[in-house]
Amino acid sequence: MNETKPSTNEQRNTRPEAAILPPVDVIEDKSGITLIADLPGVAKENMHVRLEADTLTIEGEVTLNLPQGTEATHAEVNLPRYRRAFTLSKELDSEQVRAEFTHGVLKLHIPKAAHAQPRKVDVHVG
Amino acid sequence: MTNGVHTNPKGRSQMEDETMIYRSLFPGDVFAEIDRLRRDMQESFDYSPSIRGIGRGGFPAMNVGGSPQSIEIYAFMPGVDPAQVEVQIENGVLTISGERKSDLPTDKTQRSDVHIAERFTGRFRRVVTLTEDADPDAVNAVYRDGVLHISIQRRAAAQPRRISIQ
Structure with a gap:
């Protein structure tokens, strides 16, 4: 799994609003790839996971529900949106992605296609 | 490319890379080198104002x-x-x-690779x-x-x- 970076200026121009790049952990084992991303402040209904061709995009909008009349004096999370995209390799089965989102942590499991999973071949001695 | 100059994954020719190493040997060019590094970094950070997703203050x-x-x-x-x-x-x-x-993963017996x-x-x-x-x-x-x-x-x-x- 590789991170997708905009390579041309055109792509950069068509890119929508600026977004925070959420930190992620990516772990691979023989069953597939697990991606864990931190998206604090995103409600479940504002969390979007998209798969287009071989690109996996995670995107979420931050809602903080500031009480009326509140003025920000210090902001480290200074954009209302997270976004990050990854390129999936062919052996991953994008049809079978499982997603879980709790306490601002997104957990995705992308299994490897059955044909790409390691198989043990029994050797029979005749 | 022909005549034996290979292109590395970044698309830069080997020749250019060699020139860069050669150039950086001259102390006068240290600043130019730093500047180049800074620009390279800026470029990769460009589309995200905060690459770590969090500010300088750390966690949380x-x-x-x-x-x-x-x-x-x-x-x-x-x-x-x-x-x-x-x-x-x-x-x-x-x-x-x-x-x-x-x-x-903490279980060492389970084979898994941490990529990021x-x-x-x-x-x-x-x-x-x-x-x-x-x-x-x-x-x-x-x-x-x-x-x-x-x-x-x-x-x-x-x-x-x-x-x-x-």
């Missing part, structure tokens, strides 16, 4: 705001058990501390100095969607009041 990232009635503090701490977080106010100083457990490990793990502690009018007895803390929201009321005496003229 914090937003602080206020209204005439209250002080609002938001601590971005996803995936933390609220029972493991300690919020304390002492002498006008608010301390948030706790621990976030790693989600990376950016998420914070371990103990954390952040401190905010409150204004004098903060009332330590009127604090409300809620953990929702991975954000700890602490709301501290300001003392009534400190709130602006219109005085009527007799």
Whole structure:
């Protein structure tokens, strides 16, 4: 799994609003790839996971529900949106992605296609 | 490319790379080299204003705001058990501390590769100095969607009041 970076200026121009790049952990084992991303402040209904061709995009909008009349004096999370995209390799089965989102942590499991999973071949001695 | 010059993955020819190494040997070019590095970094950071997703302050990232009635503090701490977080106010100083457990595999017998490990793990502690009018007895803390929201009321005496003229 590789991170997708905009390579041309055109792509950069068509890119929508600026977004925070959420930190992620990516772990691979023989069953597939697990991606864990931190998206604090995103409600479940504002969390979007998209798969287009071989690109996996995670995107979420931050809602903080500031009480009326509140003025920000210090902001480290200074954009209302997270976004990050990854390129999936062919052996991953994008049809079978499982997603879980709790306490601002997104957990995705992308299994490897059955044909790409390691198989043990029994050797029979005749 | 022909005539034996190979293109490396970044699309730069080997020839250019050699020139760069050669050039950097001259002390006068150190600054140019730093500048180039800085630009390279800027370029890769370009489309995201904050590559780590959090500010320089570390974990948890914090937003602080206020209204005439209250002080609002938001601590971005996803995936933390609220029972493991300690919020304390002492002498006008608010301390948030706790621990976030790693989600990376610990079982060495299971074969797995960690490709990216950016998420914070371990103990954390952040401190905010409150204004004098903060009332330590009127604090409300809620953990929702991975954000700890602490709301501290300001003392009534400190709130602006219109005085009527007799």
